[in-house]
Amino acid sequence: MSEALNLANNPMLLEVENLAVEFDTYGGVVKAVRGVDFSVEEGKTLAIVGESGCGKSVSVQSMMGLIHMPPGRITSGSARLRGEEVLGRNELNGKEIRGAEISMIFQDPMTSLNPTMTIGDQIAEPLQVHRGLSYRQAFGEAINLLEMSKIPEAAKRAKQFPFEFSGGMLQRAMIAMAISCKPSILIADEPTTALDVTIQAQILDLMQDLQKETGMAIILITHDLGVVARMADEVAVMYAGKIVEHGTVDDVFYRSAHPYTLGLRAAMPNNDPARQHELKPIEGSPPDLFAPPKGCGYCARCPFAMEVCDKHHPQDYFLGDHHFSCCWLHHSDSPTKPEELYFKENS
């Protein structure tokens, strides 16, 4: 499948293949991620969408080496940064992967920062560790970074502690810290979920501006389709530890092919006065990942489910160069054709 995704001449910055992660718990083994492939191009944004517990955070955390092992375990797969394996390694060509090559911002900046260190010291720390600057140089650079993140009165703010910052300002500080070592990939795990819409708009603008300036790739993890529509170039929809649909943002929004993607869109109100629809919730709940179903994970909630769905896992069916959907409906013997799905959705 990776050949197909590689059709574009542009070599992929990061390629993840068949990644699977499980956790030992008292209740048994949770298969959190069950074979995930995705890739990111330089300067582009990949959004990973899905509901809580679908494995979107775990898949990127395992890449960063942020999974505690044990209880966590990467059972298979590879993640290659510019062609070189990063899973299970801390350094790549003398440069640390975590922080220097790939950095990350989190949903809740308040609990992700050290409450006993000033913001400036915390931003200066990776500069001292990864780039070998002196404290004084690093602190000066920290102020520059805070300015880049559009924090007013950066020199004064750098000497303050996290509790003196508002949620939006903390997220800016987190971004300043994340970009301090000029990473090639920024992973943003629900970066705006805890923020108000006006602050969310500011943070998203900031991320886009920084991406234009530095050319870094962004992997955006979110459950908000509005944020996806605004930020993403490519979208991967995850469900129960697998990617069920992947494509460009237009493919996924205008030519949604997987019943789960269609279901998500029908469950949200749209604000187009010409296309009003009743909200259609997705009934039921996600499958138990202690004993993941043999067939398609979405089968139990899917309105189009067939006998085969329960027993056999579907393959990825390509609907375009970059667009695939993992669903039996695309099989040539399927009674319902995906075209009819679009039709149903549009009418």
Place this chain on the structure above:
Amino acid sequence: MGKLLETNELTRYFDIGRNQRVHAVEQVSLAIDEKEIVGLVGESGSGKSTFGKTVVGLHHKTAGTVSYRGEQLPQKYEPRDFQRLATKMQMIFQDPYSSLNPRMTVGEIVGEGLRLHSDANSASIKEQVAVWLTKVGLQADHMSRYPHEFSGGQRQRLGIARALILEPEFVVCDEPISALDVSVQAQVINLLGELKERMGLTLLFIAHDLSMVRYVSDRMAVMYLGSLVEVGKANEVYFDPKHPYTEVLIGSNPEPDPQVERGRPSTAIQGEIPSPVNVPPGCRFANRCPRVMDVCRQSTPELIPLKDVDRHVACHLYT
């Protein structure tokens, strides 16, 4: 349709030490008709939840009044006021994790209202609890379980069952869906809509998800730093905002449609909601407003009706 509930210059301050006062809700006048859903939106810290809690009596009123079917409610609730009004007004809380007592079974939680407010015997309470659990999409045999055995969406349904089992007329829903996944949000919204149809509920729907509020509500009220800045029909306010703050708020709401998003200019405004402690005079939005004038910093605009549209706006642009 008559007015069910009306607040008149309702004000709630919190004293937080010497000469420090949080102006959480300041002179909010809002009337809610029978069988109407009013959506209340605003950023965090704008006083939405405080307003909701003050309306149902969970906070006492610093000034102003709340009247319910023409009867003025007490400034500070005594236990007997709660006893009397609990059958008419209820609240669904934001956080389904902290609003259910972990030591009580679901049957006790949902049935507590009936036990306190009706003469039903325990057998008939049990029966009604079972009926309500099925109404909100759970099962009757969940009654003997504890809250920790349920997911977030299921807990939110327990909160709904608990609030509605007394068949109140008026319910304040404080962010009932913000802790839930998209697919579950639609379940809860549809459930509320269904119950509204069946029981003739009146709802004050507090939320920060603008798309959802537009979808659910008949009218929308926008709050900023303790005051209402705009009130009108939900669709009209969303598609044709008049107050600069409403414009910013709606412009910042990302639409799940890539083409719309690409064609839209960035509307992010600078700054954040200021502290509600010791608020300066003048319009509260003045320091962030893109269309600020001199007068805005001196006098506070009143919430006044507009001439040609059915809308109330508090802004000097329209005075």
